[in-house]
Amino acid sequence: MSGPRAMAVVAVLALALPLVAGSPYVLHIAVMTGFYVILAQSLNLVLGYGGLLSLATPAFFGMGAYVAAILALRFGWDSTATFALAALAGVATGIAIGFPSLRVSRHSFVIVTLSATLLLQLVANNWEDVTRGSLGLANLPPPRFLGVAVQERGEWYLLSVAAAAAVVLVTHLVVGSRFGRALVATRDNEQLALAAGISVFRTRLFAFSLSGAFAGLAGALYAHFITYIDPGVFGFSVSETLLIMVILGGSGTLWGPVGGAVVFTVLPEVLRLAPEIRSLVYGIILLLIVLYRPAGLATWLGRRRAAAGAPPA
Amino acid sequence: MSPILRIEGLVKTYRGITALDGITLEVARGSITGLIGPNGSGKTTLFDCISGFQRRDAGRAWLDPGEPGAVELTVLPAVRVARAGVRRTFQQLKVFAGLSVRDSLLTAAQSGPGFSALEEVLRVPQVRVHERRMRERAAGLLEEFALAAHAERLAGALSYGQKKLLELAMALMTDPKVLLLDEPVAGVNPTLIEALKQHLVRVRDRGVTLLIVEHNLKLVFDLCERIFVLDGGRLLTSGAPAEVAHDPRVLEAYMGAGTRREALLDD
Amino acid sequence: MLTDPVFLAQLAANGVAVGLGYALAAIGLALLFGILGQVNFAHGELYMLAAFALFWVTTQLGLPYAAAALLTVALMAGAGAVLAQVVIVPNLDRSFESVILGTLAVAVILQNAVRLTFGATPLDIASPLEGVTVEVGGVLLFGQRLLVCAVFAAAYGGLAAFLRFTATGRAMRAMSQNRDACVMVGIDPRSVTRWTGALGAALVGLAGVAIAPLFDLYPNMGTEVVFKSFAVVIIGGMGNVAGAALAGLALGLAESFAGGLGSAVLREGIAFTVMIAMLLARPQGLFGRSVRV
Numbered sequence A: 001m002s003g004p005r006a007m008a009v010v011a012v013l014a015l016a017l018p019l020v021a022g023s024p025y026v027l028h029i030a031v032m033t034g035f036y037v038i039l040a041q042s043l044n045l046v047l048g049y050g051g052l053l054s055l056a057t058p059a060f061f062g063m064g065a066y067v068a069a070i071l072a073l074r075f076g077w078d079s080t081a082t083f084a085l086a087a088l089a090g091v092a093t094g095i096a097i098g099f100p101s102l103r104v105s106r107h108s109f110v111i112v113t114l115s116a117t118l119l120l121q122l123v124a125n126n127w128e129d130v131t132r133g134s135l136g137l138a139n140l141p142p143p144r145f146l147g148v149a150v151q152e153r154g155e156w157y158l159l160s161v162a163a164a165a166a167v168v169l170v171t172h173l174v175v176g177s178r179f180g181r182a183l184v185a186t187r188d189n190e191q192l193a194l195a196a197g198i199s200v201f202r203t204r205l206f207a208f209s210l211s212g213a214f215a216g217l218a219g220a221l222y223a224h225f226i227t228y229i230d231p232g233v234f235g236f237s238v239s240e241t242l243l244i245m246v247i248l249g250g251s252g253t254l255w256g257p258v259g260g261a262v263v264f265t266v267l268p269e270v271l272r273l274a275p276e277i278r279s280l281v282y283g284i285i286l287l288l289i290v291l292y293r294p295a296g297l298a299t300w301l302g303r304r305r306a307a308a309g310a311p312p313a
Numbered sequence B: 001m002s003p004i005l006r007i008e009g010l011v012k013t014y015r016g017i018t019a020l021d022g023i024t025l026e027v028a029r030g031s032i033t034g035l036i037g038p039n040g041s042g043k044t045t046l047f048d049c050i051s052g053f054q055r056r057d058a059g060r061a062w063l064d065p066g067e068p069g070a071v072e073l074t075v076l077p078a079v080r081v082a083r084a085g086v087r088r089t090f091q092q093l094k095v096f097a098g099l100s101v102r103d104s105l106l107t108a109a110q111s112g113p114g115f116s117a118l119e120e121v122l123r124v125p126q127v128r129v130h131e132r133r134m135r136e137r138a139a140g141l142l143e144e145f146a147l148a149a150h151a152e153r154l155a156g157a158l159s160y161g162q163k164k165l166l167e168l169a170m171a172l173m174t175d176p177k178v179l180l181l182d183e184p185v186a187g188v189n190p191t192l193i194e195a196l197k198q199h200l201v202r203v204r205d206r207g208v209t210l211l212i213v214e215h216n217l218k219l220v221f222d223l224c225e226r227i228f229v230l231d232g233g234r235l236l237t238s239g240a241p242a243e244v245a246h247d248p249r250v251l252e253a254y255m256g257a258g259t260r261r262e263a264l265l266d267d
Numbered sequence C: 001m002l003t004d005p006v007f008l009a010q011l012a013a014n015g016v017a018v019g020l021g022y023a024l025a026a027i028g029l030a031l032l033f034g035i036l037g038q039v040n041f042a043h044g045e046l047y048m049l050a051a052f053a054l055f056w057v058t059t060q061l062g063l064p065y066a067a068a069a070l071l072t073v074a075l076m077a078g079a080g081a082v083l084a085q086v087v088i089v090p091n092l093d094r095s096f097e098s099v100i101l102g103t104l105a106v107a108v109i110l111q112n113a114v115r116l117t118f119g120a121t122p123l124d125i126a127s128p129l130e131g132v133t134v135e136v137g138g139v140l141l142f143g144q145r146l147l148v149c150a151v152f153a154a155a156y157g158g159l160a161a162f163l164r165f166t167a168t169g170r171a172m173r174a175m176s177q178n179r180d181a182c183v184m185v186g187i188d189p190r191s192v193t194r195w196t197g198a199l200g201a202a203l204v205g206l207a208g209v210a211i212a213p214l215f216d217l218y219p220n221m222g223t224e225v226v227f228k229s230f231a232v233v234i235i236g237g238m239g240n241v242a243g244a245a246l247a248g249l250a251l252g253l254a255e256s257f258a259g260g261l262g263s264a265v266l267r268e269g270i271a272f273t274v275m276i277a278m279l280l281a282r283p284q285g286l287f288g289r290s291v292r293v
Helices: A003-021 A024-049 A057-075 A079-101 A106-126 A153-175 A178-188 A190-195 A200-226 A236-250 A256-271 A275-292 A294-301 B043-050 B078-084 B101-108 B117-122 B125-144 B160-172 B190-205 B217-223 B241-246 B248-255 C005-036 C043-060 C065-091 C096-118 C143-165 C167-177 C179-184 C189-214 C219-236 C241-261 C264-281
Strands: B005-014 B017-027 B032-036 B058-063 B086-088 B178-182 B209-213 B226-231 B234-239 C133-136 C139-142
Touching: A003 A024, A003 A153, A024 A057, A024 A153, A024 A178, A024 A200, A024 A236, A024 A256, A057 A079, A057 A106, A057 A200, A057 A236, A079 A106, A079 A200, A079 C264, A106 A236, A106 C096, A106 C219, A106 C264, A153 A178, A153 A200, A178 A190, A178 A200, A178 B101, A178 B117, A190 A200, A190 B078, A236 A256, A236 A275, A236 C096, A275 C065, A275 C096, B005 B043, B017 B043, B017 B058, B017 B234, B032 B043, B032 B190, B032 B217, B043 B178, B043 B209, B078 B086, B086 B160, B101 B125, B101 B160, B117 B125, B125 B160, B160 B178, B160 B190, B190 B209, B190 B217, B217 B241, B226 B241, B226 B248, B234 B241, B234 B248, B241 B248, C005 C043, C005 C139, C005 C143, C005 C167, C005 C189, C005 C219, C005 C241, C043 C065, C043 C096, C043 C189, C043 C219, C065 C096, C065 C189, C096 C219, C133 C143, C139 C143, C143 C167, C143 C189, C143 C241, C167 C179, C167 C189, C179 C189, C219 C241, C219 C264, C241 C264
Parallel strands: B032 B209, B032 B226, B086 B178, B178 B209
Antiparallel strands: B005 B017, B005 B058, B226 B234, C133 C139
């Protein structure tokens, strides 16, 4: 069998494994991995391909989660509608945050994305009429897509894989399009992109909004799977984890963040780390990357150095 | 023929330093015009102000002044100036290091007839037609600038001279009306300078007006029909190369007062 | 009640007290950006670290509040220099995202290290000014809050004097203008970076030790501080220390009146709303960037 075909077979087998041989616990981890693949691609689009350090992913994730949860609990709508609205909520949040922050300096962008996340957490905590504050929203029903309910872990796994695959596919299409080229151009040299007639602001806003859609979708999935959400979904730890997944996985590549998501969802479970220890380790890893792999950092920022040994003029 | 560019009373100051002190000039349509002056005389600032990369403090610049399609450049952001047909290169060479040479050219032609991002991602038919035409043009430019062999290499991997050629090719992808070249031969070896000179003449012959900032005075005097001389943010003088080269004020600006040189370049 | 002058005066007094606290917390951040062009995302965690260090020094070493506070600030200065040396100096010539990620990493490390060491239950610091109140014309002023105001005045004055009259201060101001020129005249950017880091950390450390006794201590407390400090710095003009001070004061007053005359939700939303409005209308902040003290 040829190389790529063999890899495809292995991939399918690997994907099927949890269904066949997995305990409920293994399936649970597998489902969560799918969600993290989606979140990682969300960040990858903005950070890897767009070159923007965004801390806003939890904002989109949380918005998607709350919108899906509230619509399901209050109105009982079909999940095709609520999930679509959750993704749309992510887009709207992306536009709302992106509009003031993408025009200003890169420092301010990072600050605003972080602040927006903190603010949304505050609102979620205080707007008790709608969100029940710190009590959170519980007893979320299983999602029903056109009448078909997703209840068993096996069914959830299929849904998770399908959603993750869809997101990866969309990312692939977007990145390979003219728009994707423009996005990379804005990352590599903003001034030159402007001089070439590319609207840097609009390109970034679109990418940011699309990443919002991805993360919003992940939020809706997460809410229904765990059946409980609270303002903690807006927490910074999501950004922390995603940064590790994307950067270590390979920022600005299609499959790197997928690998990163798999490794860093499974590994902490296997090692049974307490949350504080896991976060501490992530912090140390991140610091080590910054200090000792600057080439790695340059790669993830997308400014690939000229290949060594370029021919003379 | 009406001028293609008119600049009136352009002023730019930073924190007390006057970079441009009321520049007024016109660039003839279809010409190769030079802009020279000692370091710090304001040449790049002038480019920045008319191409939307800096906001001027006073004065205006027009593209196609007096024509029905006149565009006031000084109120536009950089993106709109580029789309209006005024392209530029930069003093510090800029390339898209992570894009291939071909993709860099295609990206430089991106701002087609106003496609939205959604249309581009979905590859609607108009986008595909535009893309095909741009690929043909890119292929032509790759041939012309002898970069065809490097078409799939990352732009960041090219040599300095090749990057300079790529920069020029990118600026030509959309048939600009005016090309502002900021030190196009800086740091380039003499053989390539000759080649670049030929390229520039060919570009002008296609109908593009060139305004060139350069320190390589030999190139400027060989190539340009008219030369503007800037000094300390002011327009010192202008004229044909021969006039400018022997103008005592220009000599003083470059060499300092009391210079005994009689010409800027040895003939 | 809305027109009761005593009530309004109380709101004003509270606003000034809280505002000067914001100012004290933010000037370190503004200084770092003004001189080094870097944003320290561990700023809130440094505040938290100072508070917990003070707790540790008072409970474990048994020092009285004043002495403990001074010791803590000194320790914080050291920590700031180390942070600058480890995270900023190696990245002076690299993209600024490296420093942002580095300081974010340090923030995560500090928060979780403190959580593991002290647990998550809120702690309390005893201060001699606890329970001390002064009444002026019907307006109540808390002793600890008065201390915060006094500390701010001293810190600001001290910083201004340092920047204006010392050689290091001059070097710092030079670096904010033009880093390459500094190298040319023999000023070592790395040394300036360490000093700035130390000074910035000492300032936020002062904020921590002065304000901490007013509230409970918990490992997450830095988040709120960094949120408000960012808003203050953006509103005042990034890198502008005087701007940050004024913006902090203004924000404190605005929040106080919003909370007293409006609602708690309004009060919380002001910082973010004004920050966004500023970014939309006047990105350089009220006073623009310049290290003027």
